[in-house]
Amino acid sequence: MASDGFRPLDEKSLLDYIRSTPSLASKLGNQLDDLQVKEVGDGNLNFVYIVIGTAGSFVIKQALPYIRCIGESWPMTKERAYFESRALREHGRLCPEHVPEVYHFDRTMSLIGMRYLEPPHIILRKGLIAGTQYPLLAQHISEYMARSLFFTSLLYHTTLEHRKEVAEFCGNVELCRLTEQVVFSDPYKVSEYNRWTSPYLDEDAAAVREDDDLKLEVAQLKSSFCERAQALVHGDLHTGSIMVTQDSTQVIDPEFGFYGPMGFDIGAFLGNLILAFFAQDGHANQENDRKDYKDWILKTIEETWNLFRDKFFALWDEHKDGPGEAYLPAIYDNPKLQLLAKQKFMTDLFHDTLGFGAAKMIRRILGVAHVEDFESISDDSRRAKCEQQALHFAKMVMKERRKFKGIEEIVSTIREIHLKSKGE
Amino acid sequence: MASDGFRPLDEKSLLDYIRSTPSLASKLGNQLDDLQVKEVGDGNLNFVYIVIGTAGSFVIKQALPYIRCIGESWPMTKERAYFESRALREHGRLCPEHVPEVYHFDRTMSLIGMRYLEPPHIILRKGLIAGTQYPLLAQHISEYMARSLFFTSLLYHTTLEHRKEVAEFCGNVELCRLTEQVVFSDPYKVSEYNRWTSPYLDEDAAAVREDDDLKLEVAQLKSSFCERAQALVHGDLHTGSIMVTQDSTQVIDPEFGFYGPMGFDIGAFLGNLILAFFAQDGHANQENDRKDYKDWILKTIEETWNLFRDKFFALWDEHKDGPGEAYLPAIYDNPKLQLLAKQKFMTDLFHDTLGFGAAKMIRRILGVAHVEDFESISDDSRRAKCEQQALHFAKMVMKERRKFKGIEEIVSTIREIHLKSKGE
Numbered sequence: 001m002a003s004d005g006f007r008p009l010d011e012k013s014l015l016d017y018i019r020s021t022p023s024l025a026s027k028l029g030n031q032l033d034d035l036q037v038k039e040v041g042d043g044n045l046n047f048v049y050i051v052i053g054t055a056g057s058f059v060i061k062q063a064l065p066y067i068r069c070i071g072e073s074w075p076m077t078k079e080r081a082y083f084e085s086r087a088l089r090e091h092g093r094l095c096p097e098h099v100p101e102v103y104h105f106d107r108t109m110s111l112i113g114m115r116y117l118e119p120p121h122i123i124l125r126k127g128l129i130a131g132t133q134y135p136l137l138a139q140h141i142s143e144y145m146a147r148s149l150f151f152t153s154l155l156y157h158t159t160l161e162h163r164k165e166v167a168e169f170c171g172n173v174e175l176c177r178l179t180e181q182v183v184f185s186d187p188y189k190v191s192e193y194n195r196w197t198s199p200y201l202d203e204d205a206a207a208v209r210e211d212d213d214l215k216l217e218v219a220q221l222k223s224s225f226c227e228r229a230q231a232l233v234h235g236d237l238h239t240g241s242i243m244v245t246q247d248s249t250q251v252i253d254p255e256f257g258f259y260g261p262m263g264f265d266i267g268a269f270l271g272n273l274i275l276a277f278f279a280q281d282g283h284a285n286q287e288n289d290r291k292d293y294k295d296w297i298l299k300t301i302e303e304t305w306n307l308f309r310d311k312f313f314a315l316w317d318e319h320k321d322g323p324g325e326a327y328l329p330a331i332y333d334n335p336k337l338q339l340l341a342k343q344k345f346m347t348d349l350f351h352d353t354l355g356f357g358a359a360k361m362i363r364r365i366l367g368v369a370h371v372e373d374f375e376s377i378s379d380d381s382r383r384a385k386c387e388q389q390a391l392h393f394a395k396m397v398m399k400e401r402r403k404f405k406g407i408e409e410i411v412s413t414i415r416e417i418h419l420k421s422k423g424e
Numbered sequence: 425m426a427s428d429g430f431r432p433l434d435e436k437s438l439l440d441y442i443r444s445t446p447s448l449a450s451k452l453g454n455q456l457d458d459l460q461v462k463e464v465g466d467g468n469l470n471f472v473y474i475v476i477g478t479a480g481s482f483v484i485k486q487a488l489p490y491i492r493c494i495g496e497s498w499p500m501t502k503e504r505a506y507f508e509s510r511a512l513r514e515h516g517r518l519c520p521e522h523v524p525e526v527y528h529f530d531r532t533m534s535l536i537g538m539r540y541l542e543p544p545h546i547i548l549r550k551g552l553i554a555g556t557q558y559p560l561l562a563q564h565i566s567e568y569m570a571r572s573l574f575f576t577s578l579l580y581h582t583t584l585e586h587r588k589e590v591a592e593f594c595g596n597v598e599l600c601r602l603t604e605q606v607v608f609s610d611p612y613k614v615s616e617y618n619r620w621t622s623p624y625l626d627e628d629a630a631a632v633r634e635d636d637d638l639k640l641e642v643a644q645l646k647s648s649f650c651e652r653a654q655a656l657v658h659g660d661l662h663t664g665s666i667m668v669t670q671d672s673t674q675v676i677d678p679e680f681g682f683y684g685p686m687g688f689d690i691g692a693f694l695g696n697l698i699l700a701f702f703a704q705d706g707h708a709n710q711e712n713d714r715k716d717y718k719d720w721i722l723k724t725i726e727e728t729w730n731l732f733r734d735k736f737f738a739l740w741d742e743h744k745d746g747p748g749e750a751y752l753p754a755i756y757d758n759p760k761l762q763l764l765a766k767q768k769f770m771t772d773l774f775h776d777t778l779g780f781g782a783a784k785m786i787r788r789i790l791g792v793a794h795v796e797d798f799e800s801i802s803d804d805s806r807r808a809k810c811e812q813q814a815l816h817f818a819k820m821v822m823k824e825r826r827k828f829k830g831i832e833e834i835v836s837t838i839r840e841i842h843l844k845s846k847g848e
Contacts, residue, residue, distance in 0.1 A: 159604060159650055163597040170591035177583055180749065189754040212761045216768055219751060226583055226750070227652050325604065326650070327643060330613040337636045344640055 005108040006078065008064055011037045014049055017111075018060075023104045024113050029055030041068065045076070045255065050116055057118070058103055063110040063255070076174060080255040081110035083172040087257030088114065090232060091148045098144040098249050117243045117250050124249075125239040128276040129283060129376055131293045138303035140249030141242070141269060146311035149262045152232035154326040156319055166229040166259040175256045176226070179235065183363045184222035188215055193368035200384030204391055205366050217398045221355045229259035237268040238360070238371075239276060263352025266308065271357030271394070273301050274414060275364060275373050278390035281422075282377030294418075298411050305350075305407035313342055351401050354410070358398035365391050389421045429532040430502065432488055435461045438473055441535075442484075447528040448537050453479030465492065469500070469679065474540055481542070482527055487534040487679070500598060504679040505534035507596040511681030512538065514656060515572045522568040522673050541667045541674050548673075549663040552700040553707060553800055555717045562727035564673030565666065565693060570735035573686045576656035578750040580743055590653040590683040599680045600650070603659065607787045608646035612639055617792035624808030628815055629790050641822045645779045653683035661692040662784070662795075663700065687776025690732065695781030695818070697725050698838060699788060699797050702814035705846075706801030718842075722835050729774075729831040737766055775825050778834070782822035789815050813845045 009017055018024045019032055028035070031054050041048035041061075045068050049060040063081040067074040085105040092099035104113030127134065154162055186194055188209060196205050208214060234241065235256025243250045277297045280290040320338065321329050332338050364371045365387045377383035393414060397404070404410055433441055442448045443456055452459070455478050465472035465485075469492050473484040487505040491498040509529040516523035528537035551558065578586055610618055612633060620629050632638060658665065659680025667674045701721045704714040744762065745753050756762050788795045789811045801807035817838060821828070828834055 154647070154650055159601055160597055162650070163594040163600070167591040167594035170587040170594070173584055173587040176587070180583060185752055185755060189752065189757075212758075212764060215755055215761060216764055219756075219765060220768075223578070223750060226578055226586070227654050229651050229653065326647060328609055328613065331609060331639055332643075333613075334636075337639060340636060340640055341643060344644075 006065075006110060008047070009049075009060075009062055009109075009111070011039060011049065014051070014060060017109075018051065021104065021106075021113075024058065024060075027056045027058050027103050027113070028053035031055045045069070045080075052116070057116040058113050059100075059116045061112045061114070076178065078110035080172065080175050081105075081112055082107050083169065083175070083257050084253070084255035085112050086168070087232065087234065087254035088112070090152065091144070091234070091251070091254065094151045095144050095147040098140055099251055117248075117252075120245050121243040121248065121250065122245075123240055124242040124244045125272070125276070125372055127244055128239055128273075128297070129279070129373055131280075131283065131288060131290060133293070133296050134244050134246065134249070134300075136247065137244065137249055138300045138307055141251075142304050142307035142311055144249070144251055145237075145266055145269070145308050146315060148234070149231045149265065150312055150315040150319075152259075153230055153262070154324055155316060156322060156324040158323050159325050161323075162229070162259075165232065169232065169258040172256070172258045175235070176258055176260075179256060180222060180226065182367050182369060183359055184218055184225065186368060187363045187366040188218060191368075194366055195368070195370070196366050197374075197380055197384040197387055200381060201365070201387060201391075204388060208362065208366060208391075208395070211395070213399050214395060217355065218359060221359055221398075224261045224352065225264060225356075228261045230261050231259065232257060233260045233262065233265045234268075235260065235264070237265040238272040239269070239373075240272075240371075242269075261352055261356070263349055263354075264356045266305070266349070266353040267356030267358070268360050270301055270304065270353065271360040272364075272371070272373075273297055273304075274357070274393065275361055275371055275390055277301075277414060278386050278393070278418070279371075279373035279377065282374065282379075282382050282386045298414065301414075302407050302411050305353075309346055312346070316342060350404070350406075354397050354401035354404060358394040358401070361390055361394035362398070365394075385421070389417055393417050430489075430534065432471070433473075433484075433486055433533075433535070435463060435473065438475070438484060441533075442475065445528060445530075445537075448482065448484075451480045451482050451527050451537070452477035455479045469493070469504075476540070481540040482537050483524075483540045485536045485538070500602070502534035504596065504599050505529075505536055506531050507593065507599070507681050508677070508679035509536050510592070511656065511658065511678035512536070514576065515568070515658070515675070515678065515681075518575045519568050519571040522564055523675055541672075541676075544669050545667040545672065545674065546669075547664055548666040548668045549696070549700070549796055551668055552663060552697075552721070553703070553797055555704075555707065555712060555714060557717070557720050558668050558670065558673070558724075560671065561668065561673055562724045562731055565675075566728050566731035566735055568673070568675055569661075569690055569693070569732050570739060572658070573655045573689065574736055574739040574743075576683075577654055577686070577748075579740060579748045580746060581749070582747050583749050585747075586653070586683075589656065593656065593682040596680070596682045599659070600682055600684075603680060604646060604650065606791050606793060607783055608642055608649065610792060611787045611790040612642060615792075618790055619792070619794070620790050621798075621804055621808040621811055624805060625789070625811060625815075628812060632786065632790060632815075632819070635819070637823050638819055641779065642783060645783055645822075648685045648776065649688060649780075652685045655683065655686050656681060657684045657686065657689045658692075659684065659688070661689040662696040663693070663797075664696075664795075666693075685776055685780070687773055687778075688780045690729070690773070690777040691780030691782070692784050694725055694728065694777065695784040696788075696795070696797075697721055697728075698781070698817065699785055699795055699814055701725075701838060702810050702817070702842070703795075703797035703801065706798070706803075706806050706810045722838065725838075726831050726835050729777075733770055736770070740766060774828070774830075778821050778825035778828060782818040782825070785814055785818035786822070789818075809845070813841055817841050 036052040038050045040050055047062045051058055063078040065078045066072045067076045085102055088102050100115035102114045234254045235258055241253045280294050284290040332341055374383050374387055460476040462474045464474055471486045475482055487502040489502045490496045491500045509526055512526050524539035526538045658678045659682055665677045704718050708714040756765055798807050798811055
């Protein structure tokens with residue numbers, strides 16, 4: 001490690017680092033006495049420090065050359081910090097309201113200095129477990145997705161710019177490989193990393209490993225993930241990668257960022273909301289049956305997709321004579337054809353979204369990394385019942401996704417599965 | 425030009441170049457007196473010299489920073505020679521029987537030295553116009569396509585290797601852009617470069633520019649061309665990029681090589697054979713009605729696809745436990761599932777092939793670069809009748825391609841359109 005100039009920091013050496021880095025020191029008004037430094041990395045991969053001074057604050061995120069939650073036995077390139085900084089800056093440029101500003105990036109140290117998202121910002125997933133409503137969430141996240149995906153696709157890029165960016169982000173291959181393994185492979189085979197609520201889900205896990213139709217679908221999704229450079233996706237847009245307050249929605253942690261299919265991001269977000277929905281019965285108690293909250297989650301799912309579609313179409317209309325080379329105005333030269341082109345594009349994207357969303361749900365129930373939504377349900381049998389509903393829904397949607405015409409049909413399917421399960 | 429060390433050669437300066445280049449001189453047994461040098465570039469883009477000595481021979485191909493057939497007014501990066509040499513070497517490694525050996529590459533000079541394909545090798549397109557049968561063509565070209573596409577796809581590549589290669593070939597973006605323009609854009613709009621057999625095809629050209637269904641299909645094909653890095657494709661696999669004898673089939677000129685959809689290559693080849701078929705009535709005369717020859721072309725179309733499919737499947741079977749990461753053996757773990765996966769893959773590839781093949785046909789009738797198959801028919805009205813049949817077929821196939829189940833249905837559709845046209 002020493003040979004390339006990289007050294008892992010701790011709370012003490014971080015202070016020396018800040019002192020010798022003007023772009024960081026200036027963010028603290030150069031008042032470097034009495035700094036509060038706190039390591040808070042509760043994610044799976046990195047070390048994260050909050051640094052608060054009397055005249056300013058920031059967050060320092062450092063990638064180590066392995067996966068933090070597993071240890072040095074699972075090496076992982078620290079170059080991921082470079083791609084995270086690239087994605088943060090690109091998405092931040094396109095959607096500054098919903099991406100924290102990057103103040104400093106040090107490639108040698110795999111270290112990013114960025115805006116500290118002050119309280120009451122919390123991880124969205126924790127808010128969903130607590131049963132907190134975020135009335136602007138659908139509005140904000142649809143804005144982030146529409147802008148980050150539209151402007152990095154061939155609807156806005158020239159093919160020259162696009163291939164240049166694609167080539168650069170091909171360098172983030174190791175993180176892509178991690179996704180390939182844990183999302184598209186491990187849940188469908190015997191793997192030492194897989195786990196599930198046993199013995200309750202033993203048969204469900206075995207059924208997935210023997211479901212030929214499901215395996216054919218997941219092969220197609222994996223192929224699209226590996227081959228299709230449609231837009232600069234966040235690559236890990238679950239509810240743990242979003243921080244929220246009542247007024248603010250901030251997307252963090254795009255270290256899995258690469259040029260991939262748009263539906264991978266939208267599906268990750270919606271799939272994790274659906275997981276949150278099916279987990280609610282595990283959080284219900286005598287004081288709060290979570291009925292209203294479940295309705296709010298379903299409303300947010302519906303609004304997110306519909307707002308995304310509307311915002312994406314609005315960007316398309318606004319920039320139809322712009323640099324994008326996918327639909328040249330001289331060819332797509334009448335309003336009827338433009339509408340048909342948009343509808344065809346959006347139908348395909350909807351089906352991609354459902355497929356990727358389903359894959360993300362399945363892996364969170366049967367794969368290596370589970371979600372706190374379910375993990376925080378302490379009773380195994382109660383948790384298993386929630387997980388089984390989610391798994392049933394996800395399997396069906398992955399296989400039948402091309403039959404769904406709109407998000408309303410998805411929401412009513414979720415309701416049906418949930419009601420049926422409660423009736424049994 | 426001088427600043428980067430590049431200088432365009434002529435027959436005289438080429439001799440000096442050979443004298444100072446041991447890898448070339450040695451191919452001539454270092455006997456450099458009495459060399460025959462002949463410039464033969466009849467393609468659209470480059471200068472090509474045949475060099476023959478008493479003890480050896482080779483071909484020198486030099487790319488100039490513009491398109492030869494148009495001139496300096498249409499600049500085109502000479503870096504294409506680098507990607508051509510890369511693709512020649514990679515495809516040559518995978519299929520040495522059907523790709524000429526590269527002896528020498530000089531990136532500064534954009535210059536490739538490679539095997540001279542001695543007489544009676546001729547360009548396949550010229551053989552098709554002359555009415556010459558090549559009994560091994562389907563066997564050979566299907567072998568080339570199966571091996572070059574299989575081994576550069578995720579059926580054989582790890583995703584690590586794949587993304588590395590994809591990134592490298594993203595550099596060939598200018599040649600990709602040329603394809604995007606002349607194949608997927610210009611024929612569907614008014615363009616100064618378009619031409620067709622006027623006035624006979626004036627209405628046909630206008631109809632294409634007003635065909636909303638066709639434009640929706642071509643948008644999807646273009647998107648796949650620009651976004652989907654499925655395999656290292658030749659990128660220009662028409663019948664002018666293949667040299668043949670009765671025993672030999674050699675694929676040349678992969679300067680458009682990049683990671684794209686497999687169907688783009690297969691479609692280019694089959695589409696150009698279909699153009700050759702529809703051109704035959706223009707070459708028929710009292711001595712030869714070309715009836716048998718048309719049957720041979722159709723048989724070759726059918727055999728090429730079916731042999732490609734069989735060879736591709738055989739490679740898949742042979743390497744199913746190999747490095748490829750698309751279908752992990754632990755997941756695709758039973759013969760029934762493996763068969764289903766292969767069938768699904770091949771059905772999608774067949775439909776891609778038909779779509780791209782149709783696009784390549786349309787552009788050869790309405791776009792900038794026409795084919796000698798038609799151009800050599802001197803009578804305008806006779807040529808127009810041939811072109812109209814081909815255009816009618818291509819438009820229908822692009823729109824209806826997903827309904828076709830096998831190449832036999834394509835061949836009978838070609839026969840029907842042809843018979844119907846003769847009956848009118």
